[in-house]
Amino acid sequence: MLNISAARRANQKTLELxxxxxxxxVFILLIFFLVTTSFLKETGVDISRxxxxxxxxxxxxxxxxxxxxxxxxxxxxxxVDIRAVRANVERALAENPDGNVVIVADQDSxxxxxxxxxxxxxxxxxxxxxxxxxxxxxx
Numbered sequence: 001m002l003n004i005s006a007a008r009r010a011n012q013k014t015l016e017l018x019x020x021x022x023x024x025x026v027f028i029l030l031i032f033f034l035v036t037t038s039f040l041k042e043t044g045v046d047i048s049r050x051x052x053x054x055x056x057x058x059x060x061x062x063x064x065x066x067x068x069x070x071x072x073x074x075x076x077x078x079x080v081d082i083r084a085v086r087a088n089v090e091r092a093l094a095e096n097p098d099g100n101v102v103i104v105a106d107q108d109s110x111x112x113x114x115x116x117x118x119x120x121x122x123x124x125x126x127x128x129x130x131x132x133x134x135x136x137x138x139x
Contacts (some may be wrong), residue, residue, distance in 0.1 A: 062099025063092040064132075065117055069108040073117060082116055089124035100128040 065085065066074040073080050075088045089101060101121045105114045114131070121129045 062096045063089060063101050065089075065101065065103045065121070067103065067105040067109045067114055067117060069106040071110050071113050073113075082113070082120065085117055085120040086124045089121050089126055093125055100130060101126045102130050102132050104132040 063075065068074065073082060073085060075085070080088060092101075093099060103114060103117055103121070105117075118129050118131075
């Protein structure tokens with residue numbers, strides 16, 4: 001007697017699904033998104049910047065320091081004390097000595113606090129310290 005089911009199984013080709021290239025592609029996309037999002041630096045707080053018609057864009061920013069209307073200081077999305085500003089700026093400048101420091105101060109923040117932050121940045125060794133402003137023409 002002829003075994004038909006055994007003959008069919010012998011003629012069938014095995015189908016393999018190799019998912020290694022798919023996993024490689026997913027990891028490459030993950031690395032791409034992680035690297036591109038690390039270039040975006042923010043203060044971590046919502047700040048209403050003052051307007052200035054002479055405002056110019058800075059292309060190379062090492063560290064952003066936010067000063068809110070409640071007169072709190074934020075660096076890298078965390079609130080810091082005025083005494084910790086100098087150490088944070090020194091650490092950021094150690095990573096990139098040619099970078100700039102931009103203070104993003106709310107238009108209702110205390111001027112004395114902004115000046116203290118600028119002074120701490122200069123004492124940390126920052127050569128280029130700027131205050132962020134929106135251009136008056138909406139750009």
